[in-house]
Amino acid sequence: MNRRKIKSPSDLEKLRQEILAKRDPKKPRIAICAGTGCLALGARKVITTFKEELKKRGLENEVEIRETGCPGFCEKGTIVVIYPEGIYYLQVQPGDVPEIVEKTLVEKKHVERLLYTDPTTNEKAIHEDEIPFYKHQMRLLIGNNIKVDPKNIDDYIALGGYRALAKALPEMTPEEVIEEVKRANLRGRGGGGFPAGRKWETTRNAPGEPKYVIVNCDEGDPGAFMNRALMEGNPHSVIEGLIIGAYAIGSHEGFIYVRDEYPLAVENTGIALEQAREYGLLGRDIMGSGFDFDVKIFRGAGAFISGESSALMSSLEGKVGAPKPKYVHTSIKGLWNKPSNLNNVETWANIPLIINKGARWFTSIGTEGSKGTKIFALVGKVNNTGLVEVPFGITLREIIYNIGGGIPNNKKFKAVQTGGPSGGCIPERFIDTAVDFDELTKLGSMMGSGGMIVMDEDTCMVDVARYFIDFLVDESCGRCVPCREGLERMSEILNDICEGRGKEGDIELLEELSEVMKDTSMCGLGRTAPNPVLTTIHYFRDEYDAHIKEKKCPAHVCKALIEYYIDAEKCTGCLACLKACPEGAIAGEKERVHVINREKCSKCGICYDTCKFGAVIIS
Amino acid sequence: MDEDKIDKIIEEHRTDKSELIPILQDVQAEYNWLPQDTLRYIAKRLQVPLTDVFGIATFYKSFSLKPRGKHLVRVCLGTACHVRGGPRILETAERILGIKTGETTEDYKFTLESVNCLGCCALGPVMVVDNEYYGKLPPTKVEKVLHKYGYTSLSSGKGGET
Structure with missing residues (x-):
């Protein structure tokens, strides 16, 4: 498409008016989530069916279809929202499409069965803000995902996009931008929580050119x-933040390092950069300010450790993505030994908000030490899984129960794991903790x-600790001894415990190894690696004891410590498990009680899943 | 090895050591793996030691130094998938294909790999074949998915490790 260069803030405003003038706010629009999650649930087929159905009815010019970013409620995908009314349809299948077109677009009625139904009251919710999953959130960053087609920059501009850039470039000096971000007390969202404004200032003041963002x-x-x-749903919000940061820091070259496992994010970011360039929002003399800046996209090649800042920079240099000792911070000597400012996607996406609405507004949200909102990925054994954006200070209970809808199948909540492999498991008794950087660390x-x-x-905490340690054994770069060897030894001990070979003293040995790793590892990976082990030992020591002393796995997860058998009273002799068993380990005849041959049983659990009568028991 | 093909890929990038990772990614996209002679040729063209090229090719998980099957089956073992039964999906796929994780079937139809997180945690457990995602997958449906890609019991059996 031929895009006219934006040469001044008033050009941007003019363009926005032109885009809005071309759009009729009353025109029906079908927004369909085309994020990775919904695509996995079949969104592509839903989209093509809508296109065919509209064409069949000659409505293709009357109704707009917009493939949008992920609005977060992945549990209920594919998500379809009908505008201008904002009718929220969940779990839409291709077969539902003709009915949606007929009932909602033509007759202006709702398709009741596709609306959100409250599991307790059976009440229907029509709009986003009536659905409990969304109602308790504060969606400053991902709220726009369902409104924009990430492959069309005009959608972002129509919503006021690049207005923060148009404010920062002519009206604010780089120092003033940094001051504003410092006043907002924006802390890095990638994990460390380091104040972004201070990092920017260090990079700006560090000697050496060029500087990188x-x-x-x-x-x-x-x-x-x-x-x-x-990144895949609203890439321009990140790119706008990055350009503002580059201006503040004095950088003319930026990089977006995207994980190899996210092909759609790579694709959408590439398109977004190209469109921003066509409008002159990247390149020379951005909006007539005299400031030059451009961005390259770099695809990672699959290494967890490459997310660490110095490792990521090594990877950008075309080297093995392993961390370096940080005697000197990367903000002073980073990429090609030049001052380099690295921030997480979410940190960058906060910048346009802070510039538009001001630090005072931003600091009104959150707790004393953690300002603004945070997006959490609420997953695992919870009813409403998905992305949840909440202000800091909200309690774990509010997140898990009010937003997440509690635990499925009437099971009991045991713990919540935060912080990935560097984090820990928080038990039920701390469920009323207000979530922020400092409280979770405590x-x-x-x-x-x-x-x-x-x-x-049903989750075994020893198995969880083993899971994280085994993950880190795979992902440790192996450069420093405490991390490389410490993780291997921890893995051996934890695997022994899970397989029934645990012995007295193992817990103490794990604790000792943990202390050494924390104190002596070179980078954050090794220093935080013991957290999952230490927290599970601290809060769930009884489970370790059961594995070691009684050779039992209370959650029935560790295979070596469990047996499957069939309850003769419940078994109806339906042959279902017998047919499903891949090992041929189940004997029996129709309407006669079945029996599992323990010699042959591989403990795969398929019989347990297959039995409709609860007759397969784990002991 | 088709030198022209590799030359074309290198020319699309700068002949600069920092472009090594993107170049290897493109070569792998072409061949589905990284044949040894292409690595030697790239090292020569970029004037970097072969050890550096091997260092990169072995450090990053997305590179394979062994031929891979026609279909790449990846089972997610991220935390959310782990607690929802991802390991059982992997075991089931191993049993059906008759290979271990990281191996390729004898007929080079399937390569089975595990992956640490695909970022669709809300849909766990997840299996991906080529670029098709299968979410909320029960172990009992794994075989049906593999059938879609031409799995027959003849496909199973060990080939080479990747």
Whole structure:
């Protein structure tokens, strides 16, 4: 498309008016989430069915279809919202499409069964703000995802996009921008929580040219995907923040480092950069300010440790992405030994908000030490899984119960794991903790990038600790001894415990190893790696004891410590488990009680899943 | 090895060591793996030691030094998938294909890999075949998914490790 260059803030405003003038706010619009989550649930087919259906009815010019970013309620995908009314349809299948077109677009009625139904009151919710999952959130960053097509910059501009840039470039000096970000007390959203304004200032004042600015979208924490949702769903919000940051820091070259596992984020970011360039929002003399800046996208190649700042910069240099000792911070000597400012996707996305609405407004949200909102990935054993944006200071209970809708299948809540492999497990008795950087640290966990994995009574905490340590064994770069060897030894001990070979003294040995790793590892990975082990030992020592002393796994997870058998009273002899068993380990005849042959049983659990009568028991 | 093909890929980037990762990514996209002679050729063209090229190719998980199957099956073992039964999906896929994680079937139809998080945690457990995602997948449906990609019991059996 031929895009006219924006040469001044008033050009931007003019363009916005032109875009809005071309759009009829009353024209029906079907917004369909085309994020990775909904695509996994079949959104592509829903989109093509809508297109075919509209064409069939000759409505293709009357109704607009917009493929949008992820609005976060992944549990209920594919999500379809009909504007201008804002009717929120959940779990839409291709087969529902003709009915939506007929009933909602033609007859202006609701398709009741696709609306949100409250599980307790059975009441229907029509609009986003009536659905409990959304009602208790504060969606400053991801709220626009359902409104924009990430592949069309005009959608972002129509909503007021790039207005913060138009304010910062002519009206504010770089120092004033930094001052505003410092006053906002914006802390890094990637995990560390370091004040972004101070980091910017250090980079600006560091000797050496050129300076670099970098977006860290190497979101490796398992269980976290808010960066993916922002980068693929509303890339311009991140790019706008980055340009403002570059101006403040005095950088003319930026990088967006995207994880290899996020192909859609790579694609959408590439398109967004190209469109921003066509409008002159990147390149030379941005908006006539004399400021030059451009951005390159870099695709990671699959290494968790490359998300660490110095490692990421090594990777950008075309080297092995392993961390370096930080005697000198990367903000002073980073990429190619030049001052380099790296921030997380979510940190950058906060910048336009702060510039538009001011630090005073921003600091009115949150707690004493943590300002603004945070996006959490609420996943695991919780009813409403998805992305949740909340102000700091909200309690874990509000997140898990009011927004998340509690634990499925009437199971009991056991713990919530925050902070990814560097974080810890927080037990039920701290569920009323107000969530912010400092409170989570006090509990032995951390904010991390915002993964929040809910665990119920069927989750084994020793197995969780083993999971994280095994993850880190794979991902440790191996450069420093405490991390490389410490993790290997911890993995051996934890695997022994889970497999019934645990012995007295193992817990103490784990604690001792943890202390050494915390004190002596070179980078954050090794220094925080013991957290999942230490918190599970601290809060769930009885489970360790049960594994070690009684050789039992109370949650029935650790295979070596469990057996499957069939309850003769409940078994109806329906042959279902017998047919499903891949090992041929179940014997029996129709309407006769079945029996599991323990010799042959591989404990895969398929019989347990298959039995409709609850006759397969784990002991 | 088709030198022209590699030359074309290198020319699309700068002949600069910092472009090594994107160049290897493009070569892998072309061949589905990184044949040894291409690595030697790239090292020569970029004038970097072969050890550096191997260092990169072995450090990053997305590179493979062994031929991979026609279809890449990846099972997510991120935390959310782990607590929702991801390991059982992987075990089931291993059993059906008759190979271990990281291996390729004898007929080079399937390569099975685990991945640490695909970022669609709300849909766990997740399996991805090529670029198709299968969310909320029960172990009992794994075989059905593999059938879609031409799995027959003949496909199973060990080939090479990746």
